[in-house]
Amino acid sequence: xxxxxxxxxxxxxxxxxxxxxxxxxxxxxxxxxxxxxxxxxxxxxxxxxxxxxxxxxxxxxxxxxxxxxxxxxxxxxxxxxxxxxxxxxxxxxxxxxxxxxxxxxxxxxxxxxxxxxxxxxxxxxxxxxxxxxxxxxxxxxxxxxxxxxxxxxxxxxxxxxxxxxxxxxxxxxxxxxxxxxxxxxxxxxxxxxxxxxxxxxxxxxxxxxxxxxxxxxxxxxxxxxxxxxxxxxxxxxxxxxxxxxxxxxxxxxxxxxxxxxxxxxxxxxxxxxxxxxxxxxxxxxxxxxxxxxxxxxxxxxxxxxxxxxxxxxxxxxxxxxxxxxxxxxxxxxxxxxxxxxxxxxxxxxxxxxxxxxxxxxxxxxxxxxxxxxxxxxxxxxxxxxxxxxxxxxxxxxxxxxxxxxxxxxxxxxxxxxxxxxxxxxxxxxxxxxxxxxxxxxxxxxxxxxxxxxxxxxxxxxxxxxxxxxxxxxxxxxxxxxxxxxxxxxxxxxxxxxxxxxxxxxxxxxxxxxxxxxxxxxxxxxxxxxxxxxxxxxxxxxxxxxxxxxxxxxxxxxxxxx
Amino acid sequence: xxxxxxxxxxxxxxxxxxxxxxxxxxxxxxxxxxxxxxxxxxxxxxxxxxxxxxxxxxxxxxxxxxxxxxxxxxxxxxxxxxxx
Numbered sequence: 029x030x031x032x033x034x035x036x037x038x039x040x041x042x043x044x045x046x047x048x049x050x051x052x053x054x055x056x057x058x059x060x061x062x063x064x065x066x067x068x069x070x071x072x073x074x075x076x077x078x079x080x081x082x083x084x085x086x087x088x089x090x091x092x093x094x095x096x097x098x099x100x101x102x103x104x105x106x107x108x109x110x111x112x113x114x115x116x117x118x119x120x121x122x123x124x125x126x127x128x129x130x131x132x133x134x135x136x137x138x139x140x141x142x143x144x145x146x147x148x149x150x151x152x153x154x155x156x157x158x159x160x161x162x163x164x165x166x167x168x169x170x171x172x173x174x175x176x177x178x179x180x181x182x183x184x185x186x187x188x189x190x191x192x193x194x195x196x197x198x199x200x201x202x203x204x205x206x207x208x209x210x211x212x213x214x215x216x217x218x219x220x221x222x223x224x225x226x227x228x229x230x231x232x233x234x235x236x237x238x239x240x241x242x243x244x245x246x247x248x249x250x251x252x253x254x255x256x257x258x259x260x261x262x263x264x265x266x267x268x269x270x271x272x273x274x275x276x277x278x279x280x281x282x283x284x285x286x287x288x289x290x291x292x293x294x295x296x297x298x299x300x301x302x303x304x305x306x307x308x309x310x311x312x313x314x315x316x317x318x319x320x321x322x323x324x325x326x327x328x329x330x331x332x333x334x335x336x337x338x339x340x341x342x343x344x345x346x347x348x349x350x351x352x353x354x355x356x357x358x359x360x361x362x363x364x365x366x367x368x369x370x371x372x373x374x375x376x377x378x379x380x381x382x383x384x385x386x387x388x389x390x391x392x393x394x395x396x397x398x399x400x401x402x403x404x405x406x407x408x409x410x411x412x413x414x415x416x417x418x419x420x421x422x423x424x425x426x427x428x429x430x431x432x433x434x435x436x437x438x439x440x441x442x443x444x445x446x447x448x449x450x451x452x453x454x455x456x457x458x459x460x461x462x463x464x465x466x467x468x469x470x471x472x473x474x475x476x477x478x479x480x481x482x483x484x485x486x487x488x489x490x491x492x493x494x495x496x497x498x499x500x501x502x503x504x505x506x507x508x509x510x511x512x513x514x515x516x517x518x519x520x521x522x523x524x525x526x527x528x529x530x531x532x533x534x535x536x537x538x539x540x541x542x543x544x545x546x547x548x549x550x551x552x553x554x555x556x557x558x559x560x561x562x563x564x565x566x567x568x569x570x571x572x573x574x575x576x577x578x579x580x581x582x583x584x585x586x587x588x589x
Numbered sequence: 590x591x592x593x594x595x596x597x598x599x600x601x602x603x604x605x606x607x608x609x610x611x612x613x614x615x616x617x618x619x620x621x622x623x624x625x626x627x628x629x630x631x632x633x634x635x636x637x638x639x640x641x642x643x644x645x646x647x648x649x650x651x652x653x654x655x656x657x658x659x660x661x662x663x664x665x666x667x668x669x670x671x672x673x
Binding site: 279282283286287289356358359395400403404407408411412415427430477478479482483484485486487488489490491492493494495498501502505506507508509510511517518 | 617647
């Protein structure tokens with residue numbers, strides 16, 4: 029093995045630069061070869077620390093291999109490849125470049141052996157995902173991008189505070205399992221959970237992702253939250269608080285998605301919901317649970333990418349986002365419709381799809397630890413997923429009513445990307461061993477038993493019945509739903525305006541006399557320190573030289589006296 | 590949708606939709622009946638009862654829709670709420 033192993037992430041960063049410089053077929057070649065080359069590099073990374081170097085007195089380990097790190101890096105690169113296929117003919121160059129650096133950040137984080145490297149790649153993701161949000165090009169995208177950036181930078185600062193604290197306490201920057209039992213470890217946990225879209229900061233996700241371009245949202249759906257899941261697996265396996273946080277996310281995602289009208293925002297809420305399942309599993313922390321979290325993350329990246337692709341094609345062809353404007357698109361978009369349905373079945377963990385073979389591991393982990401309540405809550409949530417994403421999304425977009433829209437189906441590259449991911453959903457559902465053998469711990473698990481299949485068919489199909497019986501109650505309205513971001517988008521703004529008004533009125537109350545005195549002080553200050561003030565104006569070089577000469581001679585004179 | 594003329598896509602004709610309902614309900618019944626022949630191995634006793642998953646799934650969904658409705662009353666705003 030070579031001594032200095034180049035982090036696979038650098039291949040994508042280098043590719044991003046080339047994408048900006050090249051045009052035509054060369055650019056296309058870079059877009060498709062770079063993820064393949066990086067994937068090869070990922071599978072050359074052996075277990076354990078590969079590279080280490082000194083940095084400011086700390087030992088930095090930019091590349092550390094382990095099965096779970098390689099698994100996440102692999103799925104990130106598959107996503108980068110298929111996402112690029114989906115995007116490369118439609119997306120702007122700057123968006124493709126940002127997507128590659130963003131993916132590089134995810135892969136760099138996946139292999140980070142120390143907290144400093146992790147932090148650097150973490151921030152790289154924050155910056156370039158913001159660029160992707162901004163590529164949406166609208167005023168709404170610009171504003172959502174600023175809010176997104178502020179929240180992620182705050183999250184980064186919190187993470188950084190925690191890292192510094194842990195380094196001071198333990199003297200080690202290693203990425204290793206810990207528990208939230210001190211201020212510093214709490215800060216790291218909060219920093220990670222902000223990126224996982226956990227409460228109370230989950231609003232950034234559904235705020236920003238729907239504003240990206242049809243292609244940009246596909247990249248966004250994959251990396252930030254799942255990198256956070258991997259970081260939680262590496263740093264906080266078995267942290268009990270995560271079970272509660274995850275369960276909250278699961279039901280938050282369902283309820284908000286049920287209330288939502290924007291098709292891609294429904295999918296955004298369901299990211300929070302699905303990541304919630306993974307967070308619960310990490311909180312349980314057994315080998316089976318960690319396997320479940322990792323497997324579900326892989327399956328989730330694929331079917332959620334697929335769903336965002338299907339929704340993206342609809343937005344690309346119609347320019348419409350809202351369920352109330354859409355409907356009946358199955359007539360002219362059969363491919364997008366079928367791929368969307370496969371993605372929807374997979375997210376609902378229908379038998380024969382990837383969701384079934386991966387989410388079952390998490391439920392099984394709850395059973396194995398005797399967590400009765402959690403097991404039933406997860407089962408209820410599985411029913412809810414079918415309700416809010418499994419049927420609601422395809423129903424309102426592709427069926428529902430005839431909106432009169434007759435858009436063309438997906439362009440060939442977008443269609444091919446969807447077919448690839450739809451096939452993956454089914455292949456991993458039919459041959460789960462393909463994924464099971466890559467999981468961090470050895471797994472003996474029978475995904476399909478007649479008993480399990482009947483149980484889940486009953487659960488899901490009767491949820492479907494509930495959907496159609498309750499359809500009148502789920503009529504879409506032209507509304508948004510307030511979330512915690514109301515606090516900083518409305519309440520804090522009002523408070524700020526209030527403070528400003530208070531200062532103004534205090535000034536008025538001081539009366540004219542006080543005001544004129546204040547003005548006098550101000551004028552005096554301006555005379556002394558203003559542009560032409562004695563202390564601030566610029567001097568001619570000649571007079572400066574004379575003054576220096578005078579002062580120096582005075583100094584010499586005094587020295588000799 | 591039921592009032593669409595027969596010239597529309599076969600999927601949205603009233604007869605097809607009636608067929609879907611009948612077929613769908615038949616499948617629902619079948620999944621519960623199947624449990625008589627394929628006993629569900631319950632992990633916590635109750636989940637092995639006949640039709641447990643069916644009722645549990647249905648009731649969970651109804652509850653979630655009700656909760657969403659109530660929260661919607663409190664938290665829904667018209668869509669340009671943040672725009673000014």
